Amino acid sequence: MIAVFPDKLMTPKQIVMEKLEMKLNNLINRALIVGGTHGNEFTGVYLIKLFEQFPELIRRDKFETLTLLANPEAFAVGRRYIHKDLNRCFLRQNLEDTTLSTYEDLLAKKINDSYGQNGKKPVDFILDLHSTTSNMGVTILIDNEEPFHLQLAAYLRHVNPAIKVYSSGNSGRSQNALRSLGKFGIGIEVGCIPQGVLNADFFLKTQSIIYTILNYLELYNVNKLPEFPNTFILYKYIEKIDYPRNENGEITAMIHPQLQFKDYEALNPGDPMFLTLDGQTIPYEGNSITYPVFINEAAYYETGTAMCLTNQHQITV
Numbered sequence: 001m002i003a004v005f006p007d008k009l010m011t012p013k014q015i016v017m018e019k020l021e022m023k024l025n026n027l028i029n030r031a032l033i034v035g036g037t038h039g040n041e042f043t044g045v046y047l048i049k050l051f052e053q054f055p056e057l058i059r060r061d062k063f064e065t066l067t068l069l070a071n072p073e074a075f076a077v078g079r080r081y082i083h084k085d086l087n088r089c090f091l092r093q094n095l096e097d098t099t100l101s102t103y104e105d106l107l108a109k110k111i112n113d114s115y116g117q118n119g120k121k122p123v124d125f126i127l128d129l130h131s132t133t134s135n136m137g138v139t140i141l142i143d144n145e146e147p148f149h150l151q152l153a154a155y156l157r158h159v160n161p162a163i164k165v166y167s168s169g170n171s172g173r174s175q176n177a178l179r180s181l182g183k184f185g186i187g188i189e190v191g192c193i194p195q196g197v198l199n200a201d202f203f204l205k206t207q208s209i210i211y212t213i214l215n216y217l218e219l220y221n222v223n224k225l226p227e228f229p230n231t232f233i234l235y236k237y238i239e240k241i242d243y244p245r246n247e248n249g250e251i252t253a254m255i256h257p258q259l260q261f262k263d264y265e266a267l268n269p270g271d272p273m274f275l276t277l278d279g280q281t282i283p284y285e286g287n288s289i290t291y292p293v294f295i296n297e298a299a300y301y302e303t304g305t306a307m308c309l310t311n312q313h314q315i316t317v
């Protein structure tokens with residue numbers, strides 16, 4: 001019997017071999033847990049310190065787990081970064097550009113030389129730990145809709161239904177984020193937490209998800225994943241919205257109190273979005289319902305981002 005594929009004829013044996021090869025190519029042999037990509041997001045930093053002190057916590061039989069405190073200088077001074085955002089430094093052309101030489105440019109090259117796909121210890125999976133001043137609870141960040149990422153997200157939602165899943169869509173993270181170095185990579189974003197603050201509740205929640213992910217990878221590698229629901233809601237990035245500004249570029253309005261802390265909640269056309277300094281409400285003027293995230297994220301004031309608008313998608317893996 002011969003199975004017909006769109007552009008080739010394959011015997012059953014060839015089909016089995018191809019599936020096996022795909023599976024072997026997608027096995028996780030080495031995972032990297034990263035904290036402190038942003039130096040003032042302490043949850044990840046202190047989890048890395050914990051894991052470096054007690055490596056048995058993250059040791060699993062079927063793959064190697066490494067840790068990285070990504071931006072130690074920024075952490076030392078309690079800032080997001082020294083010269084530029086490390087999590088925007090991993091564009092291939094920038095990594096190859098010898099004229100780029102700020103602290104973070106050099107750091108990105110060093111991290112790529114260590115863990116990138118052509119590095120000394122290429123990693124198959126990167127888990128990058130972040131925190132946010134926005135009220136995003138526990139969010140799983142994915143940068144593309146690879147089946148591997150969607151399946152993992154569905155599993156995490158199954159284990160903890162409070163988890164939200166956000167896709168950075170076309171915002172650029174799939175090319176320039178640290179986690180883009182891995183064959184696969186996701187982020188965990190927890191909040192709201194002020195910058196430079198350690199919060200035990202979110203520390204424990206992040207720690208628990210890390211173990212769930214490591215255990216998942218273990219089962220994935222031996223093809224023993226349990227059955228779990230294959231649908232979930234994905235919030236997909238559409239665009240960022242800046243604060244209202246005057247002719248000098250100064251902010252003239254704040255996040256409206258009715259929108260503050262309402263990440264992932266529906267925002268309808270006409271709903272309050274901003275409140276000007278002199279008390280005027282500015283409504284959301286879009287044409288359709290949206291679900292804002294990263295509302296009033298402290299780190300995004302300098303990038304002209306008051307919030308990111310998303311669409312809700314029902315995903316079936």
Ligand SMILES: [Zn+2]
Pocket residue numbers: 037038041129130131
């Ligand atoms: Zn961050």
